Amino acid sequence: MEKDMIFFDADGKGLTSTSANHIANLAKEMISEIETSLKEITLYSTTVTLISGEKPNVLNKGADNAEVEKIPELLKRVAQAKSLIAWLREAIKAKERLLSKVRQLNFEDYAGECGLDLEKEPHLGYYLTEDDYYASKTIDERCRYYTLEALASTLGKAIHPGGELAEARQQLQAKGKKPHEVEGKGRDTLIFTYQPTVDSQVVEDVYFSLQAQYRDVQSQLNAMKHECKKAVEESELAARTKFSQEMSDWAAQCNIVEARLAEHKCTRSKEIAALRIRIPESLRDIYETVSQLGKSKS
Numbered sequence: 001m002e003k004d005m006i007f008f009d010a011d012g013k014g015l016t017s018t019s020a021n022h023i024a025n026l027a028k029e030m031i032s033e034i035e036t037s038l039k040e041i042t043l044y045s046t047t048v049t050l051i052s053g054e055k056p057n058v059l060n061k062g063a064d065n066a067e068v069e070k071i072p073e074l075l076k077r078v079a080q081a082k083s084l085i086a087w088l089r090e091a092i093k094a095k096e097r098l099l100s101k102v103r104q105l106n107f108e109d110y111a112g113e114c115g116l117d118l119e120k121e122p123h124l125g126y127y128l129t130e131d132d133y134y135a136s137k138t139i140d141e142r143c144r145y146y147t148l149e150a151l152a153s154t155l156g157k158a159i160h161p162g163g164e165l166a167e168a169r170q171q172l173q174a175k176g177k178k179p180h181e182v183e184g185k186g187r188d189t190l191i192f193t194y195q196p197t198v199d200s201q202v203v204e205d206v207y208f209s210l211q212a213q214y215r216d217v218q219s220q221l222n223a224m225k226h227e228c229k230k231a232v233e234e235s236e237l238a239a240r241t242k243f244s245q246e247m248s249d250w251a252a253q254c255n256i257v258e259a260r261l262a263e264h265k266c267t268r269s270k271e272i273a274a275l276r277i278r279i280p281e282s283l284r285d286i287y288e289t290v291s292q293l294g295k296s297k298s
Contacts, residue, residue: 004094014276080286122246128235
């Protein structure tokens, strides 16, 4: 806001904002007094006389030629006083704008003004996901993973409680312990006999063989999943470690700039507070007149 500096004296001479406001108020009072006198002016005298013919009484004495001839000068003084008020009020506002600009100066703007090439705030970089990990594998490795996953699911479903083979084995064992069941009464009695069609040992051998196969497949699958998890965790750890260091460096840089900004605000605010409002040469006479009014009143 270099345009606002026009109101201030480079050599430190002039008025403070408080003094300028005081002068503006005095000028306002002077204007009010002059305008009141102009409103009350009449160009004729008024007298009143009793009908008895006694001596006339003067009610109002009109202005004389000299007073009328002073009107242009009074109007000029009002205009000058208004100009002085406008100048001082704008100067006070300009000072407030300068202070406001300093108070509102933010980190980025200050860095730009100083020509500081600040790094942008770091962001957490890419790290491996499970999908990315498996996508990086060869066709054979990915196919093996899907095969093991499908086989483990299929075997587990068959041999786990509730599964097809597990359920059939359980029923075979139950019928072996209770091969006959009776329904109904009397002549309508029905006898159901359950006869195994397979060797129970064969069932046991197949069942436990599938269990062993399931454990082996699950072990291989878990090993592949462990390698995936390990790779993902290592990748994430590396990314977060790098991000942490970058954030630490960036924060340290920001702290330095923030400290410089705080110092700049303090120094600049003091400089602006010390600025004195200049009185232009064209307003010097009216300023002196208004200043004398203040002295005479005090």
